[in-house]
Amino acid sequence: MSEGQSLGFTPNEMMTIAASRALKNDDVCFVGIGAPSAACNVARLTHAPDITLIYESGTIGTAPEVLPLSIGDGELCDTAVTTVSVPEMFRYWLQGGRISIGFLGAAQLDKFGNINTTVIGDYLHPKTRLPGGGGAPEIATSSKQIYITMAQSKRGMVEKIDFFTSFGRGDGGDHRQRLGIDTAGPTLLITDLAIWKPDPASKEFTVMSLHPGVSREKVQATCGWTVKFAGRLDQTPAPTALELKTLRDLQARTKAAHEGTAKGKSV
Template sequence: MSETVTPTEMMTIAAARALTNADICFVGIGAPSAACNLARLTHAPDITLIYESGTIATKPDVLPLSIGDGELCETALFTVSVPEMFRYWLQGGRITTGFLGGAQIDRFANLNTTVVGDYAHPKVRLPGGGGAPEIASNCGRILITMAMGTRAFVEKLPFITSMGHGEGGDHRARLGLKTKGPTAVITDLCIMEPDPLTKELTVTSIHPGVAREAVAAASGWPLKFATAVAETPAPTAEELSVLRDIQARTRHAHKAA
């Protein structure tokens, strides 16, 4: 096994650590799915993973390419229809944690996956929100994982697909939301958490070997750093080998026609 840990591996491992056995987690596809399954295969074997295709308490052996791969249904405790998924389980308030990715994020952890440019005449048409608008409001807390860069971490979003902390402060509460919203943004360089009062994302931990300047340079807004910034613990041998095993199984499975 290579001892060099890639930034993406560090991101996935740090994101997995944010989850516990007690979580009932609504899983987004891509980076969130890798993190959630890594958690399940390491320190959180009893975590409940739910995909919006209706598969509940699923234990895939390879990472799904889509949100509804057969693997998810075959390994689920049970599978419900999509209306039931969104009505009873998500809107019903049964889900403790929503794990989202996005194309763009702002300092209050609002996400854009809809358009770049004007909505009616977009420069880039992105896939859209899918389940995210209601995941963001109905789950107990939200974790976000995405790679940093100035095109992704932007001063102003062209479109708010799903609300994080809105304009900051008590904006969520003013809209009647009782859920916490985003509690951490786990990137390939660092971990950010919202300031308890202003809700502005603040760097609380930097991954090993990453310079503070590099973190600041990868954000489109002037990033706030906590008074005491921790160093993210390096990946353990177990975390790395479990992650690389599932990625290898996944690559093999997705190549097979």
């Protein structure tokens, strides 16, 4: 039994830590709120202390002590190296090709990495209105690579998304290039069950590694399309004690701060 398994961990903790491992010390990362933010900050607090984290509100080189509730959270500005205007953020940093990794979540995702965060059902008569794209459509096309994190479910991982919020690889193959988009697009999907990468030719997400204790059957049962598995499947290394402690401490600080019980804050 590995160190992480002996400590015990949840599928979401495994997902966050696996995602954090994909980031490098020299990455410039455009961070989405939620699971992407947690993964990026775990990386910063462990193996990638010099990673540059950028949030949509214009904060550059931010190092939050707690996870932000939104891109407008004061914690981001307070701990940033600098804060620039949103137009400068998008035009100079993002569209200028200075972002190595765009880290996004999804409400709906298809096998080619196309993302929906706009609406479930018909656009004019929806079942659910979602928060929308924000800067994600631009992040998806202008970042050099896109990493995606999400918990697996048939409701979320679907054969056909209801709305194209953020373009991944369209219908697969060279669809991105045919549209004149010269960035790589989605190169990594980390779920609570597995690590996926696009097939070199079709660009369909393929399972490369199963998290500890996860079977092929479980991955397929929580995915809305017929899953392709690599010929040789790896097993994702379990979280280490340091990774788990870093993530849990970050989440505990966040919970205390947002409940108003952090030291120095009134209840």
